[in-house]
Amino acid sequence: MADLAAKSALNKSVTPLLIPYSDYKASIRTYIRDLMQKKSDTHELMLSYVSFNNADTNKIAKISGTVTNVAERKQAWMSSTFDQSHAATKAVDGDTTADGFSHVAHTATDQSSAWWKVDLQTTVRSARVTLYFRTDFKYRRNGVHLYTSETNSVHPKEGNLCHNVTGRPDGADIPDVLNVICPGTWRYLTVYTDTDNDGDGPVLDFAEVQVWICTVGMYGPDCTRSCSSRHCKVLSSTCDHITGTCRAGGCQDGWMGVDCTTECPSGAYGANCAKNCSSRPCKTSSTSCNRISGACPDDGCEDGWMGADCTKDGSKDGGAVACATVIGSCTTWPRVPDCSSVFTAALCRLRRGSWWLRAIGAWNRVLPNIPLWP
Structure with a gap:
């Protein structure tokens, strides 16, 4: 099953890969890690998000889209370290295994606050953050904050608050994996807490932090849309990774929308669907027409007009x-x-x-x- 999933993930199509939950837990981390190692030059991975309920073994994990984790193996540091085996870099080593103490980055106990930070070494915009909490000890989840900033400040909470994790102090009602989109433009991500849930003071211990953006040539909420598939007048294989906005010139005839992927509605035609079928001076009037050309019926134009849609003087x-x-x-x-x-x-x-x-x-x-x- 793991081999089949890995082969499917390497496929560049946007066809979703469906994995039964019964096979998911045992294989997902292994084949994702193997896949990332095989493609370590670009770190491309077919991934959107994972959603499942431990109580429901029939749940499906859905993986789709083409994205890049720009946090992996980047510079990371934190306010304190439990020991050398649990350094900040443990959370950006590409290993999402989270079922034991040996797999996590861990700050020291008995502190007034704790923070962990990564420098993406590139600027991102509205990127998706995935955080893998430690699964065998859930007390350090409640009260975790995510902050983003464009500069590396000495103040861990400087910047924009992206998300605040709230729940029971024992963390039992907080999911194992946090998925959230942090809006705005930023380079640094800080995980912060000043909440003491277990009597050891504010402590951070989590397995991995990932920051996902679309690979070049893809865009959209789940990076499933191709820049090359848009119907822009000025064609390009790259585009804004969020909106896919077409450059100056707008859409080809018959298409509309920011990314020019919406066909003209009935009664409209031409570039950006700005022309109205009922306004053409055809001999035989009609409220509908070809969405691209707006061509009049075979009997042509009213006197004094010419062109396929009879709008030329x-x-x-x-x-x-x-x-x-x-x-x-x-x-x-x-x-x-x-x-x-x-x-x-x-x-x-x-x-x-x-x-x-x-x-x-x-x-x-x-x-x-x-x-x-x-």
């Missing part, structure tokens, strides 16, 4: 070509000295019997000294 941008078959040659009108596009389009509109006032205006602007009629 026939007196501009090549109107003369569109109307050539209607007005005939230049010799049809003895007083016409040439066939300039604006001039010819004006005649087109006049001869077709619509928009005639605008046509006369165009004639007068182009040929002010030549009368329209002999």
